[in-house]
Amino acid sequence: MTESENVAGDERAAGASAGSENEAEGANATEPAKRPKIRIIAKPAVTPDAPADSMWELIGGRTTFEKLVREFYVGVATDEVLLPMYPEQPDLEGAIQRLTGFLEQYWGGPNTYSQERGHPRLRQRHMPFKVNPDARDRWLHHMRNALDTLELPPLYDAEMWAYLDRAAHAMVNTFDE
Numbered sequence: 001m002t003e004s005e006n007v008a009g010d011e012r013a014a015g016a017s018a019g020s021e022n023e024a025e026g027a028n029a030t031e032p033a034k035r036p037k038i039r040i041i042a043k044p045a046v047t048p049d050a051p052a053d054s055m056w057e058l059i060g061g062r063t064t065f066e067k068l069v070r071e072f073y074v075g076v077a078t079d080e081v082l083l084p085m086y087p088e089q090p091d092l093e094g095a096i097q098r099l100t101g102f103l104e105q106y107w108g109g110p111n112t113y114s115q116e117r118g119h120p121r122l123r124q125r126h127m128p129f130k131v132n133p134d135a136r137d138r139w140l141h142h143m144r145n146a147l148d149t150l151e152l153p154p155l156y157d158a159e160m161w162a163y164l165d166r167a168a169h170a171m172v173n174t175f176d177e
């Protein structure tokens with residue numbers, strides 16, 4: 001055993017049981033010295049003063065979310081089933097702002113949506129509209145096209161899509177044609 005290994009072993013022993021400097025520990029010093037020194041730096045996912053990198057930040061913040069939603073509404077504007085549902089159409093700007101704000105908030109961005117609109121209660125807010133499987137699939141079709149325009153790294157794309165797909169399925173409130 002070299003001297004440096006011995007030192008490493010002593011350090012580990014001191015760290016593992018502070019204050020015990022007995023014979024038995026010295027005798028065991030060869031065993032831990034063979035293992036590589038691994039430092040595990042615990043970084044919690046979220047701490048009160050330093051939020052972890054959010055998806056919102058990772059994929060480009062406001063600019064990216066707004067692009068996603070604007071592209072989505074380009075599709076909605078051509079959709080004969082979805083477009084008539086929008087109370088303010090042909091003006092979709094309000095809808096664009098609301099969906100952008102909601103998605104930003106959901107993915108860890110600013111919570112402007114809730115400040116302006118209160119609790120999302122999305123299922124409840126969609127009750128006035130006939131969200132059947134056809135409407136859902138159209139919504140998803142336009143959203144898939146919009147997401148493609150972002151060209152996100154595959155893992156981020158998959159995570160966003162899994163959420164959007166699940167959320168759209170959860171929004172169905174009728175099976176009437």
Ligand code: HEM
Nearest residue numbers: 085086095098099102117125129131135136139167168171
């Ligand atoms: C499944 C098919 C869906 C249809 C047909 C649909 C349709 C609509 C319509 C017609 C509105 C009212 C537009 C407006 O804000 O003036 C609306 C609002 C909204 N939708 Fe959807 N939606 C669908 C799915 C979703 C999903 C999956 C989400 C979230 C991931 C979502 C998020 C929102 C939000 C945040 C609003 C604004 C709510 C508010 O603050 O008033 N929608 N949707």
